[in-house]
Amino acid sequence: FRKRQPSVASLIQGIRDGDKTALSRAITLVESKNKTHLVQANQIIEACIADKKNTLRIGITGVPGVGKSTFIEVLGKYLTNQGKKVAVLAVDPTSSLSKGSILGDKTRMEVLVRDENAFIRPSPSEDSLGGVARKTRESIILCEAAHFDVILIETVGVGQSETAVHGMVDFFLLLKLAGAGDELQGIKRGIMEMTDTIVINKADGKNKQAANLAKIEFTRALHFYPPKENGWVPKVLQCSALENEGISEVWQTILNFKDATADAIYDKRKYQNKFWLLQTIEDNLKMQFYEDTAIQQQLEQLTTLVMNAKVSPFVAAEQLLALHQKKLK
Amino acid sequence: FRKRQPSVASLIQGIRDGDKTALSRAITLVESKNKTHLVQANQIIEACIADKKNTLRIGITGVPGVGKSTFIEVLGKYLTNQGKKVAVLAVDPTSSLSKGSILGDKTRMEVLVRDENAFIRPSPSEDSLGGVARKTRESIILCEAAHFDVILIETVGVGQSETAVHGMVDFFLLLKLAGAGDELQGIKRGIMEMTDTIVINKADGKNKQAANLAKIEFTRALHFYPPKENGWVPKVLQCSALENEGISEVWQTILNFKDATADAIYDKRKYQNKFWLLQTIEDNLKMQFYEDTAIQQQLEQLTTLVMNAKVSPFVAAEQLLALHQKKLK
Secondary structure, three states, rough: OOOOOOHHHHHHHHHHHOOHHHHHHHHHHOOOOHHHHHHHHHHHHHHHHHOOOOOOOOEEOOOOOOOHHHHHHHHHHHHHOOOOEEEEEOOOOOOHHHHHOOOOHHHHHHHHHHOOEEEEEOOOOOHHHHHHHHHHHHHHHHHHHOOOEEEEEOOOOOOOOHHHHHOOEEEEEEEEEOOOOOOOOOOOOHHHHHHOOEEOOOOOOOHHHHHHHHHHHHHHHHOOOOOOOOOOOOOEEEEEEOOEEEEHHHHHHHHHHHHHHHHHHHHHHHHHHHHHHHHHHHHHHHHHHHHHHHHHHHHHHHHHHHHHHOOOOOHHHHHHHHHHHHOOO | OOOOOOOHHHHHHHOOOOOOOHHHHHHHHHHOOHHHHHHHHHHHHHHHHHOOOOEEEEEEOOOOEEEEEEEHHHHHHHHHHHHEEEEEEOOOOHHHHHHHOOOOOHHOOOOHOOOOOOOEEEOOOOOOOHHHHHHHHHHHHHHOOOOEEEEEEOOEEEEEEEHHHHOOEEEEEEEEEEEOOOOOOOOOOHHHOOOOOEEEEOOOOHHHHHHOOOOOHHHHHHHOOOOOOOOOOEEEEEEOOOOEEHHHHHHHHHHHHHHHHHOOHHHHHHHHHHHHHHHHHHHHHHHHHHOHHHHHHHHHHHHHHOOOOOOHHHHHHHHHHHHHHHOOO
């Protein structure tokens, strides 16, 4: 009889053979809340993490309606046509709340989903953005071990999800529509600094003129932001995912970025790894503190006193830390 | 005989009477590393914290050479001439390293330092920015209890010190010089978003024309940043601290800000208090972890493995957290 659950060793082998079913199953282990599954997931990740990676990790953000799915599908298809293997992942912290998820409805990318060289996986459902980000990050490792060359990571940009995605990619792309004038309205704080390229989508038909104006406005706007440390000057491009126009320019820009920043990409990955190590430690320390029932009983009341300047924040912090310390011992 | 060290009660009384010597001594207790002094400092702060405050806390930043001391002296003098009491504090995380400090050389403000209605205190020396910021923040409480109406907080903007100062003031002012063209060069990331007003200093004589161009450039630049939640549109002003020109416009802008944002200032203070409570807790949790000798022995090696993708950041984090947990128990 056939085993229902393949062994860790066979999953690792399957991933290395580029078997999408093995990859899917391994990601399911990563996303599981079952402790045995998590031990297995860690074994698979430890085996896969050191595999050589000459890959590109690209983050794509944009508000709902901007055409992210169509854009990702067209870009993905453009790449698989060149013989590249493309994985599409997502970071959507709301998916666990709404029980839906971006990329969850695979019919949205019905051409790419049937493409042998593509792998599409919806956002993991988790209670916290930290959890979602962690699991997506581990899935990147598995996709790369399965020989996917380009990893596209979609986010709807709720809360701090763009920052999380920015912290796991080589290149960060902001998808925009041409608006009705002040293009900067509706851009979240911090996004412009993170962006490596702004792509104005739906630059076709009667939108073309507005898209030209938007391109000028965004180019000017980017000039008013501090220069990037890696020397890259963010670009503003136009495309029409629907008409399949401008996609090769987007890809060429990403390749130019890779050439221009060269080893900086691999240095960046090193510092991203370090960042995630420290971030995970610090998130856990905080979680332990705020989930301590002794703390929960006092925190709310003390916070109110502190907010209303009845107790100094520092004195209140000392009290709470002493309480937590006592509990741990 | 006269007691060398006055009692806590007499210091509290002295502060409430507006006695600058008592205020100074209390701040010295706040800044002390002696545990007895810190207990006394906490008692004084707890007594003073609930005192009513109709005050303005103004942060002032700018690179060395921009004329901060002269600006603060002239603004301070302008306010004391109106019968206001003005305290000048500083956040300079480098002062403990260099053993010097901004405001340390009081001859820099020789007019203001002799003004009965002014109180000038150099930056506390501490090992960490967190420590410097904490002590300055507690000094604000004491100055306000001593009936100072306007608190000016200077920072040179090293590291994250502007963020720390922004988190303790009502109004944040960036002092600039007219440059040689691209005004945004040399502006640190994040500063533009924090700024409530940019003041172009030394806008006199042959600098006047450059200052006019800089004003246009900064006004345009601010347009490209997301709007502020309190609805305030940051202003760009010019002044010549040396010629005593433009100071009344700066003050009028601050008063306009206070009127326009009204209760928002007091809400902001509430959230700043909460922020400092949580920040202090989280800083302490991190410090405890990173100062754990068991962690220190392993962290460096594991970080290198993580950076070079030999170990997953999440697996390494789990190992280190388990080690720390064991130590605490």
